[in-house]
Amino acid sequence: MQVLLTQWQPRLLALASASLGDDSAHDINHLHRVWRNAAILLQDYPQADALVVMAASYLHDLVNLPKNHAERHLASRQAAALACSQLAGVGFPEDKLPAVAHAIETHSFSANLTPTTIEAQIVQDADRIDALGAVGLARMFYTAARMDSALAHGSDPLALHRPLDDKAYSLDHIVTKLDKLPGKMQTPAGRALAGQRLQILLDFRATFAEEWAPAQPATAS
Numbered sequence: 254m255q256v257l258l259t260q261w262q263p264r265l266l267a268l269a270s271a272s273l274g275d276d277s278a279h280d281i282n283h284l285h286r287v288w289r290n291a292a293i294l295l296q297d298y299p300q301a302d303a304l305v306v307m308a309a310s311y312l313h314d315l316v317n318l319p320k321n322h323a324e325r326h327l328a329s330r331q332a333a334a335l336a337c338s339q340l341a342g343v344g345f346p347e348d349k350l351p352a353v354a355h356a357i358e359t360h361s362f363s364a365n366l367t368p369t370t371i372e373a374q375i376v377q378d379a380d381r382i383d384a385l386g387a388v389g390l391a392r393m394f395y396t397a398a399r400m401d402s403a404l405a406h407g408s409d410p411l412a413l414h415r416p417l418d419d420k421a422y423s424l425d426h427i428v429t430k431l432d433k434l435p436g437k438m439q440t441p442a443g444r445a446l447a448g449q450r451l452q453i454l455l456d457f458r459a460t461f462a463e464e465w466a467p468a469q470p471a472t473a474s
Contacts, residue, residue, distance in 0.1 A: 257304055266311060268312060269284055269315070277395060278395050288306075288307055294379060294446075297442045298375065301372050301375060304349060306372050309353050309357050310380075312339075315332040327364075329358050336353060340353065352372055355372075356376040374440055375440060382446055385451050386453050389454065393426055394423055402423045404423055
């Protein structure tokens with residue numbers, strides 16, 4: 254299997270690279286990280302088809318719509334169809350295409366589809382793990398900037414006296430979505446790794462709030 258993975262990785266990279274846009278949160282390094290996360294999870298599931306997981310890891314963002322796009326929830330299905338078409342064109346094993354398609358379709362949080370194979374569960378976990386930890390934190394603020402969100406609420410960064418609103422304030426996203434990801438992981442190994450990385454975000458949020466002091470009125474000298 255390792256020989257097969259080594260043979261296919263550069264071909265998958267070539268397909269993925271041809272479709273990348275200008276979103277640095279979903280660049281080639283994101284794809285490498287998803288595959289690396291998946292490879293870690295695969296160690297607990299020797300029965301899983303690693304080639305299916307690798308293909309879905311590298312091709313899951315072939316169609317990547319902005320988070321505020323009206324058809325965001327359809328992007329993973331469009332990516333699955335495009336991936337299967339491109340894979341068939343380069344001689345990927347035909348019998349593995351349905352499994353790759355399912356893993357790509359169900360990876361997306363926006364699509365809200367349940368993965369029913371171990372390969373799809375691994376890919377979904379691997380992609381969501383990359384939204385956590387130090388890199389996940391950087392991706393969160395980068396994406397928020399692209400959507401013109403503020404860093405945090407000026408006087409109440411922890412939303413102690415207001416409703417959470419991650420469209421307006423990036424820091425709110427940690428509580429509105431990211432801290433729920435470990436509980437949504439499909440695999441025990443994914444849940445454990447996600448929990449470790451979530452703690453980095455929670456610690457950051459607390460430290461950020463300590464440093465984020467509201468502007469004080471000027472006093473006359």
